[in-house]
Amino acid sequence: MTDVISLPIKMWDHPCSQAEQDHAISALEQGAVVLLPQLSFRLQEAEQQLLSPAIASQAKNISLDPATGRLKGSSASEAELNVLQGMTTRYASNSSTLLRGLLPCYEAALQQGRTSFRPVEIAGRTTSWRKDDTRLHVDSFPSSPMRDKRILRVFTNVNPDGHSRRWRLGESFESVARRRLPTLRSPIRGTSYMLNLLGITKSPRSSYDHFMLQLHDGMKADLAYQSEVAQSVYEFQPGSTWIVFTDQVSHAAMAGQHALEQTFYIPVTSMQDPSHAPLRVLERLLGRELV
Secondary structure, three states, X not given: XXXXXXXXXXXXXXXOOHHHHHHHHHHHHOOOEEEEOOOOOOOOHXXXXXXXXXXXXXXXXXXXXXXXXXXXXXXXXHHHHHXXXXXXXXXXXXXXXXXXXXXXXXXXXXXXXXXXXXXXXXXOXXXXXXXXXXXXXXXXXXXXXXXXXXXXXEEEEOOOOOOOEEEEEOOOHHHHHHHHHHHOOOOOOOHHHXXXXXXXXXXXXXXXXXXXXXXXXXXXXXXXXXXHOOOEEEEEOOOOEEEEEOOOOXXXXXXXXXXXXXXXXXXHHHOOOHHHOHHHHHHHHHOOOOO
């Protein structure tokens, strides 16, 4: 099952020792969650008004696009949007600073993705089974093919009422892949480019993206798997931050409200040990290149 390892980091610009760097990179690449229980993101006084689900529109997340600087998914007033933009921009900057210090081997290849604020309570939220993140899954984006990139995410619980963010953590990626290997079907020739041509995907899907989507959907659709597979529950406390490769770690967010999240993308070739990457695991199990 997935391990959670802790590091005593209290500042976003913490001068990480070589031992801390080595411990973090090894744990992350082998499929563990790196927890920084003392690393909080302090909200400014004006930002306290944002701690309400009413700040979101119909979406579960409010996201900041790093390319345009625009916010998506909020029903806030113009004044509130300015505060919200300032908060998410500051979190994006802090997260980047943290990873540059903790994972300097990734710095040259690190690509910043969207920053999101999650003010809506997870428990009890109604959604389709495919979008239900309370079911164990590994991340794969239907419209944004990853090809040779990894998905690395930084989360921080900013709940003001002492409520934790509860996750379930499942089996290793290789165990997931081996279990579902008999159900995986190769993509139909030409489908990838047709989806891209129609604007359904932002770029052509690789065979890797095709298989990852099948893993994501297959895990979520299998209710027997959800209840019977070996798993553990972890409570991420308010004021804590955690880092995880969500394309590798089987996870499910069960409960919690008010969190910030920063997504990063890293090429497999920039890893210290690429053999642990889902791409390399699937290539080994299927016996062929997938990108």
